[in-house]
Amino acid sequence: MAELVTKRYAKALFDVAEEKNTLEAFEQEAIKISEILKKNIGFIQILGHPNIIQEEKIKLVEEAFDGNASNELVGLLVLLVKKNRENYMIEILDEFVNMAKVAQGFLQATVTSAIPLQQEQLSKIKSNIENNTSKKIELNAVVDESIIGGMIIQVGDKVIDGSIKGKMQALKSELNNLRLA
Numbered sequence: 001m002a003e004l005v006t007k008r009y010a011k012a013l014f015d016v017a018e019e020k021n022t023l024e025a026f027e028q029e030a031i032k033i034s035e036i037l038k039k040n041i042g043f044i045q046i047l048g049h050p051n052i053i054q055e056e057k058i059k060l061v062e063e064a065f066d067g068n069a070s071n072e073l074v075g076l077l078v079l080l081v082k083k084n085r086e087n088y089m090i091e092i093l094d095e096f097v098n099m100a101k102v103a104q105g106f107l108q109a110t111v112t113s114a115i116p117l118q119q120e121q122l123s124k125i126k127s128n129i130e131n132n133t134s135k136k137i138e139l140n141a142v143v144d145e146s147i148i149g150g151m152i153i154q155v156g157d158k159v160i161d162g163s164i165k166g167k168m169q170a171l172k173s174e175l176n177n178l179r180l181a
Helices: 002-019 023-039 041-048 054-065 071-082 086-103 119-133 164-180
Strands: 106-113 136-143 151-155 158-161
Touching (some): 002 071, 002 086, 023 041, 041 054, 041 086, 071 086, 086 106, 119 136
Parallel strands (some): 106 136
Antiparallel strands (some): 151 158
């Protein structure tokens, strides 16, 4: 259900942004607000506290973001408070940003490696993905020592697992299937 709520509100904001031709401006505001909320997670906890009346929560949101964000984004945040969906604020804003990037021709990609990759390596990976997808890529690098070595590349909903851990799991699965045959 959380994913449905997130997508519904993000899509509504996306539709408003497209209608008003302010997609890039809304995207930048959403990024800024999301970063602020992530750094101040206590703010969302206050908004979700059952002992604080709704009018006070709305007043907090308006004071925090009025003048720093468009009326539409502040209105969305107020609506989320009114509907008791304040815990979804960050996810909704992040989903909206993803929708905006896709609409602008960007594709999210993540490369996971056991050790930090150098900028030159990341540039080559990004370039290869862009050549294969004909899209502009926004590449995120993640370090996960548990994959032992190699890398995992995720582009949209496609995953290429070239990690040692992934290969070991595939080998284990094959050996288990051999025993059953």
